[in-house]
Amino acid sequence: MAVARITDVDVIDIRFPTSRELDGSDAMNPDPDYSAAYVILRTDAGDGLEGHAFTFTIGRGNDVQAAAIAALRHHVLGRSAEAVCADPGSVFRALNGDSQLRWLGPEKGVMHMAIGAVVNAVWDLAAKRAGRPVWKLLADAEPEWLADQVDFRYIEDALTREEAVALLRKGKDGAAEREARLLTHGYPAYTTSPGWLGHSDEKLVRLAAQAVADGFTQIKLKVGADLADDIRRLRAARAAVGPGVRIAVDANQRWNVAEAVEWTNALADLDPYWVEEPTSPDDILGHAAVRRGVAPVRVATGEHVQNRIMFKQLLQAEAIDVLQIDATRVGGVNENLAILLLAAKYGVPVCPHAGGVGLCELVRHLSMFDYVALTGTTEDRVIEYVDHLHEHFRDPVTVVNGHYLAPTAPGFSSEMHAASIAAHRYPDGSFWAADAADADLAERRKGTNR
Numbered sequence: 001m002a003v004a005r006i007t008d009v010d011v012i013d014i015r016f017p018t019s020r021e022l023d024g025s026d027a028m029n030p031d032p033d034y035s036a037a038y039v040i041l042r043t044d045a046g047d048g049l050e051g052h053a054f055t056f057t058i059g060r061g062n063d064v065q066a067a068a069i070a071a072l073r074h075h076v077l078g079r080s081a082e083a084v085c086a087d088p089g090s091v092f093r094a095l096n097g098d099s100q101l102r103w104l105g106p107e108k109g110v111m112h113m114a115i116g117a118v119v120n121a122v123w124d125l126a127a128k129r130a131g132r133p134v135w136k137l138l139a140d141a142e143p144e145w146l147a148d149q150v151d152f153r154y155i156e157d158a159l160t161r162e163e164a165v166a167l168l169r170k171g172k173d174g175a176a177e178r179e180a181r182l183l184t185h186g187y188p189a190y191t192t193s194p195g196w197l198g199h200s201d202e203k204l205v206r207l208a209a210q211a212v213a214d215g216f217t218q219i220k221l222k223v224g225a226d227l228a229d230d231i232r233r234l235r236a237a238r239a240a241v242g243p244g245v246r247i248a249v250d251a252n253q254r255w256n257v258a259e260a261v262e263w264t265n266a267l268a269d270l271d272p273y274w275v276e277e278p279t280s281p282d283d284i285l286g287h288a289a290v291r292r293g294v295a296p297v298r299v300a301t302g303e304h305v306q307n308r309i310m311f312k313q314l315l316q317a318e319a320i321d322v323l324q325i326d327a328t329r330v331g332g333v334n335e336n337l338a339i340l341l342l343a344a345k346y347g348v349p350v351c352p353h354a355g356g357v358g359l360c361e362l363v364r365h366l367s368m369f370d371y372v373a374l375t376g377t378t379e380d381r382v383i384e385y386v387d388h389l390h391e392h393f394r395d396p397v398t399v400v401n402g403h404y405l406a407p408t409a410p411g412f413s414s415e416m417h418a419a420s421i422a423a424h425r426y427p428d429g430s431f432w433a434a435d436a437a438d439a440d441l442a443e444r445r446k447g448t449n450r
């Protein structure tokens with residue numbers, strides 16, 4: 001039989017008009033249109049299986065992100081589907097090792113996120129071919145094979161391959177019991193839906209109370225635009241949820257270091273659980289200073305941390321209490337494996353960033369693997385949950401009683417419905433074409449009224 005090859009790498013700019021509802025609004029991002037620079041790997045295997053994945057962006061620039069993914073096409077076109085699925089790390093190394101494209105990073109920004117999309121599409125295809133969800137594929141894998149998926153370059157001073165194998169071997173102890181527990185109980189979640197900056201106080205209080213009624217034990221509020229507003233909103237949320245529910249606050253990089261300390265301490269009476277992204281994601285020593293200045297409030301960051309090397313330094317500098325991986329910010333599953341291993345070694349809990357479009361769908365696989373076969377615990381660990389745009393995915397998340405249920409469908413849960421792609425492709429999908437026609441009509445009406 002002929003070897004099945006990757007025959008097409010389709011790249012699609014997909015956007016959702018979320019800015020119109022102020023969902024997702026925070027102090028730095030007042031009007032995001034949640035978007036996906038989406039990639040589909042097709043093969044000639046004749047089994048109908050495709051690898052789907054994407055980079056999450058918030059609107060303008062999604063075309064730039066899509067162009068970066070397209071620039072990687074030649075590295076995967078024509079490659080054996082079986083070979084890449086048996087070793088997704090080989091794809092990570094090939095993409096990351098492109099010496100000309102590397103100039104655009106290295107290992108950071110648009111190009112690195114593009115690598116993550118292609119690598120994640122390979123994992124989706126590999127898991128579909130294996131008939132298992134990605135979390136299970138990872139949890140069942142041999143420690144040596146998993147360690148081979150990690151690029152230890154630049155992190156060996158903090159974590160050697162031998163240490164990684166030892167952590168993964170230890171993670172195998174009791175994995176079967178934990179897998180059974182995961183399948184019945186799910187994995188703890190917290191919700192950000194009540195706390196967007198664009199919500200009225202009334203909506204905040206209503207959604208916060210609803211979150212507790214729905215079984216969540218942690219919610220999150222966006223802060224950082226106006227201190228008096230933040231105190232008022234946090235007080236209202238605290239009154240609505242009571243003292244036993246954790247409330248995290250998220251500044252989305254709004255502050256300088258001293259300001260972060262001052263502002264967080266001004267909120268301390270209302271018992272915020274963690275302060276997220278207090279300052280620039282690149283400021284390791286700044287995060288360490290904030291952490292010293294706001295204790296016992298915890299410091300969390302990660303959704304904009306660009307690679308494993310930055311995470312390594314945040315851990316080495318004791319700059320964070322909570323590490324927030326993101327499924328599409330770094331170089332895909334392979335680099336997130338490195339980051340999960342670093343966090344396990346340093347004993348820092350991982351509470352993934354999610355929301356956006358599709359991030360909840362993807363990142364649950366990584367936390368579930370971590371629970372079943374790496375750290376073996378969910379203590380002080382929660383995955384972010386935001387309740388929108390899930391309807392566009394073929395294997396959407398289900399959250400019951402404040403817990404993500406474990407996905408059982410083969411793949412990475414990253415595939416959107418064909419109808420959603422057709423409607424939201426930018427700018428020519430049916431939604432955007434109709435929207436442009438409406439805007440055009442409104443403009444012409446304005447013209448005749450003048």
Ligand SMILES: [Mg+2]
Nearest residue numbers: 250276277303
């Ligand atoms: Mg955040």
